[in-house]
Amino acid sequence: MTVARRIAIVSAMGVAGETVPQAAIRGPSWDGRFTVLILFLPPALLLFTLFVVLPIGEAAWYSGFNWNGFGKPTNWIGFDNYRFVLETRAFWLALRNNGLIIAVSLAVQLPLALTLALMLAERFRGAVALRMLFFMPYILAEIATGLIFSFVYDGDYGLVASIWRTFGAEPPHLLASTDTAMLAVLIVIVWKYFGFHMMLFIAALQSLDKSLIEAARIDGATRSQALRHVVIPLLYPTIRLSVFFAIVGSLQLFDLVMPLTRGGPADSSNTMVSFLYNNGISRMRVGYGSAIGVILFVICVTFAFTYKRWFMRDE
């Protein structure tokens, strides 16, 4: 209906226009296309090149200098910045922590999200409300989430401390100990992101071909057999996607860490990006920070290409 109305409007405009005869003869002209090309593409391409592509190239260039960001970079030191990064213990800690985040995403978050999706994909009273509730942490700002949990974990006023005290124990300061800080961050990560992965699975489950499951059931498969041999295999593409997002997300994680621990104590809860912030940005060590950025870039791009090639060829 609306389409019909639009067509009417378009023809009306055409009739009103003065160029009707010419255009009608030439049809979709090169002139018209050229105008669109020079008007419509440059804004996006320019912004993208200026603020996304060039800075990555410049990071590679700056990473060869010892530079504090003022004046022009002159003190060329070759690959020394990379050597400094790789010799820093905190860098390897950050890399290990990113690995831990990925491990927890795969071992805890993904099974949890999948189980909940299987429960909530069916229609029953409250299912939609629960989906929304579980999705809500995902849209909250990471900063707010981090602050909420720094209250939850607070050794004097927090919820965890209060539970400890009811058992008569001395409350721990979870975020202040190198043994527990990263564990505490990992729990917040699961809290914040499981709902997103659950929604991915629910969307996939709802678009599944129900007749395949019914056929399996008619052939005598039990509910759990149908689940294991029909439903889960059909979800493999979504599982691969969910794993992809978990890994990419871990490589970007920063906002959540800052209000909780700032990467501390003693660098024990740094991620790659918080390590970059603490060592490069906050001290304006442009060369060193750029070297970290380039390493992170290489990890991200290598991962994205390898993963797509190995696991997502068919999509």
Add this chain to the structure above:
Amino acid sequence: MSNAEITRTPLDSAALFKTAFLAVVAVFVLVPLLATLLGGFKSLGELRVNPFGLPRQWEWQNYADILFSGRYWQLLRNSLIISTLTVILTLITASMAAFTFAHVKFYGSSMLLSYLTLGLLFPAATAVLPLFIKVRDLGLLDTYFGVALPQVAFSLAMSVLLLRRFFKDIPHELLEAALVDGCSYIKFFRYVTLPLSRPILATVGTITFVNSWNAYLLPLVMLNTDALYPWPLGIMIYQGEYSSEWHLILAFITLTILPTIILFLLAQKHIVAGLTAGAVKG
């Protein structure tokens, strides 16, 4: 009768397990949020002994003081300005580019599109130092645009992909007919494509808005003046000032996440569709 009960028992235990499991997860999600909301109504002394329960004495003063301070509204205003700028500029530039990629055939089209989608491969953080220097050299440091323009640039890849997929579904015959009738590409874009694409524009707009509203790293690097800070920066400073007066911090957190939650309840369809469908295509 007794037969029916016997066959129902295993089903019921499964249902019971399911209900219990869902209840545990719901508590896990809800308790930190509710404790934050309620904590804002308590005095610091009560918070220490009773962080879980309802306040014995409702301290409306905590919330009122924040609501009547200029600070809270200034933070929200700054966030709103930055997010609105980001959304408008993203929608304009991305929809124009997406229209070209969807409807105009030209040499190098697919190459340029792949070029744009490079932006999906790495986070803004990787190049944030050179980005800072670029923004400084352009004289945009400590301005709203210094935050908004890089945010637009980083949201372009996803936005163009989503919009292009939708635009492509508009029948090509429609465009051809309009062109034969003397309508230009630009008029077609303005009077046909855009009005028909309201749902996807709303979805892309909502994702961009939520991302920009919640962003921390870019404003942190690009802004130096308190008066320009968006709320994620402001709340971190607030927390630094009132370091252990948790009742005030909790009230502040509640008030700052309130707009997000209201927006989520109003636009949940767009948000869920956008964040998951967008992700699937990414």
